[in-house]
Amino acid sequence: MMRSKPTLHCTNRLLLNLQINRNNTTPSSSSWNTQLRELAKQGQYEEGLRLYRQMLRSPAAPNAxxxxxxxxxxxxLSLPTSGEQLHCHVIKTGCHDExxxxxxxISMYCKCCLVGNARKLFDESPQSKQLTVCYNALISGYTQNSQFSNAVALFCQMRLAGVAVNSVTMLGLTPGCTSPMHLVFGMSLHCCNVKSGLASxxxxxxxxxxxxxxCGSVELARRCFDGMPEKGLITWNAMISGYSQNGLATHVLDLYREMELSGICPDAVTLVGVLSCCANLGAQKIGREVEQKIERSGIVCNSFLKNGLINMYSRCGNLVRARAIFDGMREKNLVSWTAIIGGYGMHGQGEIAVQLFDExxxxxxxxxxxxxxSVLSACSHTGLTDKGLDYFYMMERNYGLLPGAEHYCCIVDLLGRAGRLQEARKLIESMSVEPDGAVWGALLGACKIHKDVELAELAFDRVIELEPTNTGYYVLLSNIYSEAKNIWGVSRMRVMIKERKLKKDPGCSYVEYKGKTHLFVAGDKSNPQTAEIYKLLDKLEGLILALGRPTKHEIERRNEELISRMGVHSEKLAIAFALLNSVGKEILVIKNLRVCGDCHLFIKLVSKIVDCHFVVRDATRFHHFKNGVCSCNDYW
DNA sequence: ATAGGGTTAG
Structure with a gap:
């Protein structure tokens, strides 16, 4: 992207010296200006300022x-001091009315986050209020400084004053619509663009x-995209990032393929989006292709891309490669550390995660x-209870960071796993922010580990108030009842699910095969190999029976009717698909929620029968299954 | 010659 910059830089220097030294006469202001313009055009701003200072020392005076x-x-460069100095020079040379x-x-003050100064200038100059460009500069300044309401107010003022609005006005205003509540206004801007012929x-x-x-509408974005007769690189990037930020990983891959077919060359921004979706899908092969593409095409592997690679490899189970990239980074930023710490945490290597955090x-x-x-969840998965609590208190005390629901969730999980259930409950009740479903869900999960039916019922009531349609919690409590041999409880859950007409577990699983990711949802019958998949699952059940083990998990048997309403679990379908197609010795399955107890046992037994190593990544961590053993007992 | 804008990670 910017590869040729250093050479240009040298050339310019030479040119400059040549021009200044060639004719023994001192250069005129206009020749300084020409050089300045060239540097600004090429984005060499430091050089530009250096040149300006050089000019000040020369006999040539700066002009308008x-x-x-x-x-x-x-x-x-966002240098307010240098900007203010320039402002003084402007006044001294009498150019302030230009x-x-x-x-x-105005634009300089806005970019240096001094919008107040910009506004003062604008207000004090009557002619500014007649100029489209001045309004444009200030409107975009407000937008970029998160003062959208001021931007809108100024826009209204501009229209009342009868100053012409152009496409740049819209470019300054549109990016201020950043949340669903701005959607209506954003759409009116869209209409305004169309009506005034600016939309092309x-x-x-x-x-x-x-x-x-x-504004939360990927569909409308896609409609825009499809309606554009000419698309640029930024258009493709915006759509790919849009899908990627909304977790629509398979759409990202489809669009990326389409982009390549249409002959547009991706850049770093494109690949960052693609890598993020590979991370979500566990698509390591595609991710590796992206890495090779970076090496081949000479795209500069900037920190965004390196962090994307670290995240992708960590979440695809390749910690070695992730670590190698991390270690090779000259300048590691907060995101790099977060990615690698999260990677170790997900792999149950909390000690390393903690060491890295301290480092x-x-x-x-x-x-x-x-x-x-990242570090709190790493602690909870490795049982580093006290260490985790230390970090939790450190957040606010040392860094002034107020813990959010997601931090409480980690701590509830941490205390819960350690059996400190009442402490966890008290912590929730003392929370400064409103607890969300995940917080109570973590307590519910802990109640399953420690078989606390009474507290489980309390947590369930709270969680169901917040997330009444999340069937996972009904199944979880049902499993807790089941283990406690509370038949009444199990049937109560069954009735609740029936009455509320809750159907499918929203969970899904992915497997990568031949450079494509295959998605399964519970009870799925849409895969072309469905018949064979179900046949293979039956066969596996038979083989498990032959091992002298129960065909079905005891819990599952008790919950039979409940499970059948949900359909066959997505993990089982994904595993059968992978076995059927001989994906490899090591099979990575991605589950978007937590692995449940029934599947956990099933996969364990299957790993005893077939010569395969299963790796399941669920919402919180990696599980390795081999020869009938699993690396952890961490499931719902 | 001279001003105003869009896409990127944990």
Missing amino acids: FTFPFALKSSAA PFVQTAL DLSAQNCLLTMYVR MIRTGIRPDGTVFV
Whole structure:
């Protein structure tokens, strides 16, 4: 992308020196300006400012043509001190009434996060209020400084003043629509664009597409995308990232393929989106292809891409490769550390995760809420209870970070696993933020481990208030009743599910095969090999029986009717599919929720029969099944 | 010659 930059840089230097030294006369202001313009055009802003300072020392005086370039450089580098200095020079040279300079000043202050200064300039100059460009600069400034309501107010003021609105006005305003509550306004902007004939502009369309994604409507974004007769790289990237951010991983892969077919060359931004979906799907082969593509095509592997690779390899079970990339990074940022810490946590290697976290702190990186989620969940999976609690209290005390529901969720899980159930319950009751379903769900899960029916019922009541349609919780409590031989409880769950007309477990599983990912949901019959899959599952049940083990898990037998309502679990279908197609010695199955007890036992027994190593990644961690043994007993 | 805009990770 920016590969040729260093050479250009040298060339420019040479050119500059040549031009300044060739003619023994001192260069005129306009020749300084030409050089400044070239540097700004090529994004060499540091060089630009250096040149400007050089100019100040020369006999040539800066003029109205000098400032826009110099200001642009300060703005791009977000250097308010240098910007304010330039402002002084502007006044000293009497250029402050020049509209171009005024606009550049407004824009500079906005980019340096000093919107107040920008507004003051705007208000104090009567002519600014007549100029589209000044409004545009300030409107986009408000938007970029998260002051959308001010941007909208100024937009209204602009229209009342009768100042012409153009496509750049829309480009400044549209990105302010960032949440579903802005959708209606965003759509009205879209209409406005169409009516005033501004909609054919490629950038405006890219902007609208992104706006729909951020407002939560991927469908409308896709409709925009499909309606664009000419698509640029940014168009494809915006759509791919849109799918990726909304977890529509298979759509990402389809679109990426389509993009390649249409002859558009992906760049780093594209591949970041693709890697993120490979991570979600456990599609390591596709992810590896992406890595090879980076090496072959000479795309600069920037920190975004490296972090994407670390995350992809960690979540596909290849910690060795993830670690190698991490170790090879010269400048590791917070995201890099979070990705690798999360990777070790998911693999049950909490000690290493904790060591890495401490190392990160030592290198002077300030942690945020997300990296605390990684390290806290790593502690809970490895039973590092006290260590986890230390970190939890450290959050607020040392870093002023208020724990959110997701942190409480980790701590409830941590205390729960350690059998400190009442402590966990008290913690929930003392929470400063409203507990969500996951928090009570964690307590419910802990009650299963420690067979506490009474507390389980309490947690269940709370969780079901918050997530009444999540069938996983009904099954979980039913399993708890089942283990306690509480037949009444089991049937109560059955009735509740029936009455509430809850049907399918929303869970799904993925397997990668021949460079494609195959999706299964519970009770799925849409796969072309469905008949063979069910036949193989029957055969496996038979083989398990021949081992002298029960055909079905005891719990599953008691819950038979309940399970049959849910359909065959997605994990079982995915495993049968993988075996049927000889995916390999090691089979990776991705489950979007938690692996349940029934499947856990089933997979364990199957790994005894077939010469295969199963790796299941669920919502929280990796489970390795081999020769009838599993690496952990962590399931719902 | 001179001002205003869109896509990226945990």
